[in-house]
Amino acid sequence: MPKRVDHAERRTEIAEALLRVAGHRGLHAVRMRDVAAEAGVSLRLVQYYFETKEKLLLYGLEHLTERFGERVAARLRAAGDAPGPRAVIEAILLASLPTDEASRTFHLVHTSYAVLAVTDEALAAQPFIRSPEAAENHLTELLRQAQEADLTHPGVDPRQDAIALLALSAGLGTSILVGHRTPESAVAVLERQLDGIFAA
Amino acid sequence: MPKRVDHAERRTEIAEALLRVAGHRGLHAVRMRDVAAEAGVSLRLVQYYFETKEKLLLYGLEHLTERFGERVAARLRAAGDAPGPRAVIEAILLASLPTDEASRTFHLVHTSYAVLAVTDEALAAQPFIRSPEAAENHLTELLRQAQEADLTHPGVDPRQDAIALLALSAGLGTSILVGHRTPESAVAVLERQLDGIFAA
DNA sequence: TGGTTCGTGATACGACCGTACCATCAACTT
DNA sequence: AAGTTGATGGTACGGTCGTATCACGAACCA
Incomplete structure (x- = not known):
């Protein structure tokens, strides 16, 4: 056999x-051939490491x-x-805003997956669908x-305000994405919402 | 010619x-053939009234x-x-939440279009892309x-709070859509946010 | 009344895409 | 040394989809 190759690394x-x-x-618009070209390998290789396109998409x-998750951890x-609660919350929310190229890609692709998941039960069953709950x-x-x-x-409702913060940052992320x-x-806007929750 | 047909009506x-x-x-997943079948006409007819698929999608x-717009007006x-400002705002925001079948379709399809518009300049140039600004x-x-x-x-900032309300309802809409x-x-959650703006 | 034009159907074409198949080469084993 | 097996390339197949083509019938005009 030729040089034994690390499958996990290649798949990554x-x-x-x-x-x-x-x-x-x-x-x-993603085609198997595009992925192969972008990765600098042949179409056959993509098939070899992921039998099917669906498996490639899931991975x-x-x-x-x-x-x-790594980006949130870095923030x-x-x-x-020992950052305060507000700093932790800011880290989480700001990481999900499409501010740079990486987070932009994340937001776009994640939204694409979410849209697909609405009508595709294989995708809907994926764990990413429950991570917002976490x-x-x-x-x-x-x-x-x-x-x-x-x-x-006073008057803060942890659960309700948490839901609002997440929905707000998701909505803001989308409007950044589409250029609004x-x-x-x-x-x-996000900081202002936090100001309404945290005392000075 | 055969019975003269109302093009606008047929296109609708x-x-x-x-x-x-x-x-x-x-x-x-929409195919020209699916649309034809759903409308109860032949594929040729769909081509006849909309030359190309792109034009069909834009229409x-x-x-x-x-x-x-009609749904908002109805609300x-x-x-x-002479409804108060809060009632008007509620009408607008609640109309965009996917609460019934019609609004669910609206939200899903609108989001799909938005995702496509990120990478499709013909779609990005469409007026729907600027309606959020309005x-x-x-x-x-x-x-x-x-x-x-x-x-x-006190402390209400009309512009900032308007932005937050719209982003919040968009984000909430998406999480309803995906079943979260x-x-x-x-x-x-939306009412709670309004409570933070309007005095009792 | 005859011809022109609108509306409609059926079908074919060309492109593309995911997948399958076949061949080859290199390294590790015995 | 020989054979087995993992990795890789090239290419062909089958299906699908948007679009184009051909044909025809029915109404309106002159």
Whole structure:
């Protein structure tokens, strides 16, 4: 046999090629041949490491959410040690706004997957579909802690406000994506919403 | 010639068939043949009234936004004569939440178009892409009037709060669509946000 | 009344895309 | 050394989809 190859690594390379293509041509326009060309391998190789296109797409989605998790973690580290609840919440919400190329790709491809998932049950069954629930629980807990530490204005409802924050940042992200809004103004809106929750 | 036919009417029928198909199979899965079958006409007819698929899609988008406008108008009428600013804002925001089949289709197809528009300049140039700006201006003006009439809490910023309301309802709409949230809980979140703006 | 034109159907064409198949070469084993 | 097996390339097949072509019938005009 030729040089034994690390399948996991190869699959990652191909998945990232998929995300690059999806990021600037749109997920709907992704062809197996495009992915192969972008990854610099032959079409046969893409077939070899992912038998079918559907499996490639599912793996690409996994990889996408994984990299998003890493980006959130990086922002949390950048927030210093023992960051306050507001700093943690900002890290999470700002990571999901399409401010740079990577997060733009994430948001576009994630939205594409979400749209597909509405009518595709194989996609709808994927775990990424339930990760928002985890984020909601996490944010709710953070707000509850902030409330107990008396860092919030009166009248805060951790669960309801967590839901609103997530929906708001998702909506803002989409409007950045389609060019209705600049990242800066979206951040300002988000900060304003946080000001309504956290006391100075 | 055979019985002279009303082109506009026929185009509308076909466009509605398009929206029905897009509404439950997804816009990406819409084929010319599906639209023809759904409309109960031959493939040739769809070609006849819309030369190309792209033109059909563009017209479908026009029709979609038009019908959305009618739905908002209907809600406004249902709000009674001389409704207050909050009632008007509620009419606008609640109309865009996917609460029934029609609004669900609207939200799904509209989102599909938005995703396509990110990478398709012909779609991006369509007027629907600037209608959110009009909505933002409208909401801003309503909030400003409410503020002058002393109906709001202090600290309201009409422009910023209008942006937040629109992004929030868009985000909530998407989470209803993908099944993360019930329409009822989304409405509750939206009402809560309005409570933070309008005085009792 | 005859011809022109609008509306409609059936079908064919050409392109593209995912997948399958076949061949080849290199390295590790025995 | 020989054979087996993993990795890779090239290419062909089958299906599908948008679009084009051909044909025909029915109404309106002159």
